[in-house]
Amino acid sequence: MSDSIVKPVDELTAETRRLIQPYVFKRLEARRPRIPGRKIARTITVTSGKGGVGKTNFVANLAICLGQAGRRVIILDADLGLANIDVVFGIRPKRTLSDVINGAFTINEILIPGPCGINIIAGGSGLADMTHLKPEQTTRLFDQLRFLEDRADFLLIDTGAGISQNVISFCLAADSIIVVTTPEPTALADAYGIIKVISQSRPEADVSVLVNRAEHEEEARFIHERLRNVAWEFLQFSVKELGYLPQDRQMYLAVRQQTPLMLFSPMSPAAVRLRDIVVTAFNEIATEVDLDNTLQNEDSEADPSRPAAAAVGIEGFLERLGRLWRGIPAP
Ligand SMILES: Nc1ncnc2c1ncn2[C@@H]1O[C@H](COP(=O)(O)OP(=O)(O)O)[C@@H](O)[C@H]1O
Numbered sequence: 001m002s003d004s005i006v007k008p009v010d011e012l013t014a015e016t017r018r019l020i021q022p023y024v025f026k027r028l029e030a031r032r033p034r035i036p037g038r039k040i041a042r043t044i045t046v047t048s049g050k051g052g053v054g055k056t057n058f059v060a061n062l063a064i065c066l067g068q069a070g071r072r073v074i075i076l077d078a079d080l081g082l083a084n085i086d087v088v089f090g091i092r093p094k095r096t097l098s099d100v101i102n103g104a105f106t107i108n109e110i111l112i113p114g115p116c117g118i119n120i121i122a123g124g125s126g127l128a129d130m131t132h133l134k135p136e137q138t139t140r141l142f143d144q145l146r147f148l149e150d151r152a153d154f155l156l157i158d159t160g161a162g163i164s165q166n167v168i169s170f171c172l173a174a175d176s177i178i179v180v181t182t183p184e185p186t187a188l189a190d191a192y193g194i195i196k197v198i199s200q201s202r203p204e205a206d207v208s209v210l211v212n213r214a215e216h217e218e219e220a221r222f223i224h225e226r227l228r229n230v231a232w233e234f235l236q237f238s239v240k241e242l243g244y245l246p247q248d249r250q251m252y253l254a255v256r257q258q259t260p261l262m263l264f265s266p267m268s269p270a271a272v273r274l275r276d277i278v279v280t281a282f283n284e285i286a287t288e289v290d291l292d293n294t295l296q297n298e299d300s301e302a303d304p305s306r307p308a309a310a311a312v313g314i315e316g317f318l319e320r321l322g323r324l325w326r327g328i329p330a331p
């Protein structure tokens, strides 16, 4: 029996493929920057203050959307309490990142193939103490994660809710952070809470907000405006708007079928909005860096007055993560 009940894109009906693929491909190809240089994997951490706001489903569907657009995506499930990206995809991981930390398997051996060419890394219980790994475990883990630079255009990191050191370190280390909230006041207050922590530790962090389960566009705009204004007024921190996804019953049905919405109901309102977000926000993200610029960046990092946060991709991510973990006192 197959591990997955998710339909790969080539098993979708001909109409569905005609509807979604040319649309995404054409617009992305047309606007993708073509800079000759080194391939990098952009790291994006998805988080929220409050739980149950839709992070995991957003990560899964974003990955599929990017995969359908020809981008190579790896998802790292770093939600330690309620790791459930596997549930959304209807898969049962046999190996996890713990096996890499313990030296039992390589990163290639634990990647779980998903639909549309995406790969999934199950976090596993070994991640529970991620911020307190032994030095040799960190070295082993980082040596393996480095291989992902060549294998992915995007590393999407799904985290748990709240402001544990684990979640915060994944936020602070990533190239970009997406904070998911719903319009509910509790979710909004908690989203602000995590933005506050991020802004205080990394004032140059690239933070965007996604409003999920909005009743209508006006409501989402209002939420975006409130968060942006309060963050600017009280933290002097600017947050970007990623957009919104509407409340969509198909999402609930997709979760029940353990099939991501993008495959379960690709023309449903939330799927259509997500595709628009990918086309407008993600195709601007270059996954190649100009070698000349990289050299300049490396030079400028020698200057202690400049934050060493300019490095992008997995290499920059690991460098920041290593620094953050070392700074955390042992329990
Ligand atoms: N846009 C949406 N419309 C309707 N229901 C949604 C939407 N997004 C998420 N949900 C519901 O919220 C539940 C929790 O989503 P999940 O992605 O697991 O949240 P989190 O990862 O933040 O805990 C899902 O099982 C789904 O039923």
Ligand SMILES: [Mg+2]
Residues within 6 Å of the ligand: 055, 056, 057, 079, 082, 084, 159, 160
């Ligand atoms: Mg989740």
